Amino acid sequence: MYLPHTSCHVSSVRFHLFSKRFLIISTMTMIAHRFLSATTRSLSRRALLSSSFSTTTSNHDVFSKISFIGTGKMAQAMIAPLITQKLQAPSSINAFDVSDEALKQIEELYPGVQVSNSIQDSIKDANLIVYAVKPQNVGKVHAEIRRAKEEKGSDGVRDDAIILSVAAGTPISNFVEGSLVEKVARSMPNTPAQIGAGVTVWGCTENINADERKKIKAVLDSFGKSVFVDDEKFIDMSTSISGSGPAYIFLLMEAMIDAGVHMGFSRETATVLVHHTLLGSTKFAMETGEHPAVLRNSVTSPAGTTASAIYELENGKFRTVIKDAIWACYRRSLEMGGKCSQVGPNRVSTDTVLGMGGPLTSDKRSHHPVEPPMGEMKTKS
Secondary structure (H helix, E strand, O other): OOOHHHHHHHHHHHHHHHHHHHHHHHHHHHHHHHHHHHHHHHHHHHHHHHHHOOOOOOOOOOOOOEEEEOOOHHHHHHHHHHHHOOOOOHHHEEEEOOOHHHHHHHHHHOOOOEEEOOHHHHHOOOOEEEEOOOHHHHHHHHHHHHHHHHHHHHHOOOOOOEEEEOOOOOOHHHHHHHHOOOEEEEEEOOHHHHHOOEEEEEEEOOOOOHHHHHHHHHHHHOOEEEEEOOOOHHHHHHHHHHHOHHHHHHHHHHHHHHHHHHHOOOHHHHHHHHHHHHHHHHHHHHHHOOOHHHHHHHHOOOOOHHHHHHHHHHHOOHHHHHHHHHHHHHHHHHHHOOOOOOOOOOEOOHHHHHOOOOOOOOOOOOOOEOOOOOOOOOOOO
């Protein structure tokens, strides 16, 4: 007996099972392929890094010896271009880290770079000492350098040694007082330095001469663009814009990609669209030199799609949120350096709020002095 409906049903079930099995196999194959691709890229990158660094001595080392205290991402972002751009021979670079595994990695990635098992061994004969450690570890490095200077004098720390810090929030005075090294340069790089596209704001003590400043600039320019400032307060400010700025961009990037996926794009396609939109927009702004408002208006047609989007952003206080985030970052940078953080909109000096002392000094006055926000800080009874 012929049952057409049953036959169709069986065929449909078989096709459904086949499709499901095919989807599972395809998914597993894709995952395996991505894993192998990622592994291959990682191994290839490591091999490329190792093969691209020559162990031959440079005839024009920027410094006679550079000591890196800490070998994390920022230290490696500095070491790599110093060698590839032939600014410093690997043999005149020394690195220290508390992790033996980290030192082993440095030896593998940068053949010829010397490693030390102690800070005092690393800084011996170095005329540039790079603090590439987290802010909470700066004091430990100070203690070792101070001990070397007190116990061994110029044999422990060169008289002309310069400290270059990439640690966030720690002021120059902290390095001078903590390490007893009188020449200090403080810098605030950002993470794009890892691909040679960073921007670094830096300043230094007045006793660093023009030739030494030129050498420091050469080191900082090797992984991007450097901007010198003659007032240390601008370094704290730059932390909130260029230092932490990439995180704001990544958050915007993430939100745009997620919105694209929500609308129906694959994550890969949405990612490509967002990456190139941000990249192209930045390059366009840099090359045209136009004010961002002019560029934004050129994209915004009356009653158009962009106008609708901008309306929602403005209505959601997009500008205010961005500015508040930057001010919050700046305040935190000041706090990490032990400075008064009562700066910015709706902030005044702590002494004024608590009713202590006389007139505000220039160091404690807010950039935008206003009445203190109610409920945020209370006067002592």
